[in-house]
Amino acid sequence: MQPKSNIIHLPVYEPGKPMEEVKRELGLTEVIKLASNENPFGTSPNVKAAIENEISNVSLYPDGAAVELTAAVASHLGVQPNQIIFGAGSDEVILMIARAFFHKGDETIMATHTFPQYKHNAEIEGAVSIEVPLKDGKHDLPAMLAAVTERTKVVWICNPNNPTGTIVTRSELDEFMQKVPSSVMVVLDEAYCEYIDDAEYPDGLAYLSKYKNVVLLRTFSKIYGLASLRIGYGVGHPDVIRSINQVREPFNTTRFAQAAAKAALEDKEFIRFCREENAKGLAYIRQELERLQLTAYPAYGNFIMVDTGCPADQMFDSLLRKGIIVRGGHKLNFPTSIRVTVGSQEQNEKFITALETSLQELKTRV
Numbered sequence: 001m002q003p004k005s006n007i008i009h010l011p012v013y014e015p016g017k018p019m020e021e022v023k024r025e026l027g028l029t030e031v032i033k034l035a036s037n038e039n040p041f042g043t044s045p046n047v048k049a050a051i052e053n054e055i056s057n058v059s060l061y062p063d064g065a066a067v068e069l070t071a072a073v074a075s076h077l078g079v080q081p082n083q084i085i086f087g088a089g090s091d092e093v094i095l096m097i098a099r100a101f102f103h104k105g106d107e108t109i110m111a112t113h114t115f116p117q118y119k120h121n122a123e124i125e126g127a128v129s130i131e132v133p134l135k136d137g138k139h140d141l142p143a144m145l146a147a148v149t150e151r152t153k154v155v156w157i158c159n160p161n162n163p164t165g166t167i168v169t170r171s172e173l174d175e176f177m178q179k180v181p182s183s184v185m186v187v188l189d190e191a192y193c194e195y196i197d198d199a200e201y202p203d204g205l206a207y208l209s210k211y212k213n214v215v216l217l218r219t220f221s222k223i224y225g226l227a228s229l230r231i232g233y234g235v236g237h238p239d240v241i242r243s244i245n246q247v248r249e250p251f252n253t254t255r256f257a258q259a260a261a262k263a264a265l266e267d268k269e270f271i272r273f274c275r276e277e278n279a280k281g282l283a284y285i286r287q288e289l290e291r292l293q294l295t296a297y298p299a300y301g302n303f304i305m306v307d308t309g310c311p312a313d314q315m316f317d318s319l320l321r322k323g324i325i326v327r328g329g330h331k332l333n334f335p336t337s338i339r340v341t342v343g344s345q346e347q348n349e350k351f352i353t354a355l356e357t358s359l360q361e362l363k364t365r366v
Contacts, residue, residue: 004124006123006124006126007123007124010120010123010124011116011120013116013117013120015036018033019031019033019325022320022323022325026320026321026323028323030323031323031324031325032323032324032325032343032347032350032351033325033341034324034325034326034340034341034342034343034347034351035325035326035327035339035341036227036327036341037162037192037222037301037302037303037341038221038222038225038227038341039222039223039224039225039227039274039302040341040342040343040344040347041225041270041273041274041277041344042225043224043225043226043260043264043270044224044225044263044264044267044270045267045270046263046264046266046267046270047225047226047260047263047264047267049263050259050260050262050263051256051259051260053259054255054256054259057255058255060255061251062251062253062254062255062257062258063255063258064250064251064252066086066253066258067081068258068262069086069258069261069262070084070086072262072265072266073233073261073265076265077205077235078205079205079208079235080238082238082241082242083208083235083236083237083238083241084233084234084235084241085233085234085241085244085245085248086231086232086233086252086253086258087231087232087233087234087248087252087253088230088231088232088252088253088257089219089221089230089231089232090189090191090217090218090219090221090232090233090234091117091232092230092232092252093217093232093233093234093244094117094118094121094187094217095117095121096234096244096247096248097121097154097185097187097215097234097244098121098122098124098125098127098154099121099125099247100243100244100246100247101153101154101185101243102122102125102126102127102153102154103125103126103127104125104126104127105126105127105128105151106126106127106128106151106152106153107127107128107129107130107149107151107152107153108122108127108128108129108130108152108153108154108155108156109130109131109132109144109147109148109152109154109155109156110129110130110131110132110155110156111131111132111133111134111139111140111144111156111157111158111161112131112132112133112134112333113134113163113164113332113333113334114134114139114156114158114161114162114163115156115158115162115189118156118158118187119131122154127153128151130147130152132144132147134161134164134166136166137161137164137165137166137297137298137305138161138164138166138167138168139157139158139159139161139166139168141157141168141172141173141175141176142176144157144176145176145179145180148180148181148184152181152184153184153185154184154185154186154187155180155184155185155186155187156187156189157173157186157187157188157189158189158191159173159188159189159190159193159201159202159204160192160196160299160300160301162191162192162301162303163303163305163327163329163332163334163339164297164305165297165298165299165300165301165303165304165305165339166297166298166299166300167196167198167200167201167298167300168202169200169201169202170200170201170202171200173188173202173207174202177207177210177211177214180213182211182212182213183213184213185213185214185215185240186211186213186214186215187215187216187217188204188207188214188215188216188217189217190204190216190217190218191217191218191219191221191222191232191301192222192223192300192301192302193218194222194223194224194271194275195222195223195274195275195278195279195300195301195302196300196301197275197279198300201300204216204235205235208235208236208237212237212239212240213237213240214236214237215234215235215236215240215244216234216235216236217232217233217234218232218233218234218235219231219232219233220232220257220260220261220264220265222301222302223271223274223275223278223302224261224264224265224271225264225274226257226260226261226264229254229256229257229260229261230253230257231253231254231257231258231260231261277344277345278302278342280345281342281343281344281345281348282299282304282342284345284348284349285304285340285342285348285351285352286299286304288352289306292352292355292356292359294306294307294308294309295307299342302341302342303339303340303341303342304339304340304342305329305334305337305338305339305340306337306338306339306340307334307336307337308336308337308338308355308359309336309359310336310358310359310362310363311330311335311336311362312328312329312330312331312334312335312336312337312338313328313330314362315328315338315358315362316328316330316338318358318361318362319338319351319354319355319358322354322357322358323350323354324350324351324354324355326338326339326340326341326351327339327340
């Protein structure tokens with residue numbers, strides 16, 4: 001049997017190494033995973049109770065329209081329920097956008113390097129990916145605008161960008177939106193927006209009332225701590241959301257995910273705590289990197305991209321053997337960098353200790 005010719009070249013997504021596998025392979029008793037930008041503080045205590053309440057309903061299909069959760073998110077964001085669509089993580093919303101809007105030969109524009117699922121899903125549908133290099137680690141919006149043609153269907157803007165952690169500012173996005181054709185969908189991926197408290201960061205919600213062609217992507221996987229339950233969402237104009245909904249699989253989010261997301265959304269104190277602790281962790285890591293004379297991209301989410309000056313694969317392996325799992329830049333086309341999730345203070349300190357030791361070891365080899 002032969003698969004579609006346009007998927008043969010596509011890479012299989014490689015997640016971060018599981019902690020259990022690392023313990024088993026290296027004989028370690030303690031492993032800290034700082035590779036997948038998960039919340040080191042878990043999730044709201046309310047979530048456990050919400051999941052327990054759903055156990056008796058495990059034999060029942062979920063609400064395919066996620067009515068209660070939709071109402072809760074709509075109220076939280078100040079939008080209408082018909083402006084929201086849920087997916088198994090925001091990844092599935094990306095898939096649905098690609099399925100709903102791309103014809104074979106359409107063009108789509110994204111940065112390189114950025115979240116790989118934009119390109120992956122576009123090319124499954126036969127669209128042509130136009131990749132515009134990052135400039136100083138951030139989206140080059142003027143160059144992306146210049147790449148727009150009559151065949152362009154979607155422009156993807158990851159803000160903050162994954163893997164570099166940089167942001168597009170409000171003034172930069174304003175200028176871009178004023179010039180991009182209204183026929184081109186602009187997807188603002190704001191997976192880490194809840195971590196940001198910076199006046200220069202543009203809130204995508206402000207663009208929805210002005211531009212019908214804007215779609216926001218958000219998730220419960222990051223600050224809300226529901227990564228294992230796979231639930232995210234898109235927000236846009238009702239007509240656009242309806243088109244995306246037409247290709248959504250039935251019952252694509254579970255009862256547990258819907259109940260947990262609603263409970264997580266209500267616990268604003270937990271979100272405040274996570275945001276503040278993340279800011280403290282970022283400040284500590286930056287301070288230590290400066291002491292170690294290492295550079296890093298400006299970080300706005302819950303991760304930071306660090307240039308260690310050493311081959312990324314060697315640094316990844318060295319840290320791994322010390323029980324620290326990071327994302328190696330050799331997998332992301334950043335040959336001397338690593339992407340590190342901001343952990344708890346204890347985890348951050350253990351990372352810095354391991355990093356300092358690894359730097360000494362790798363420099364000694366040279």
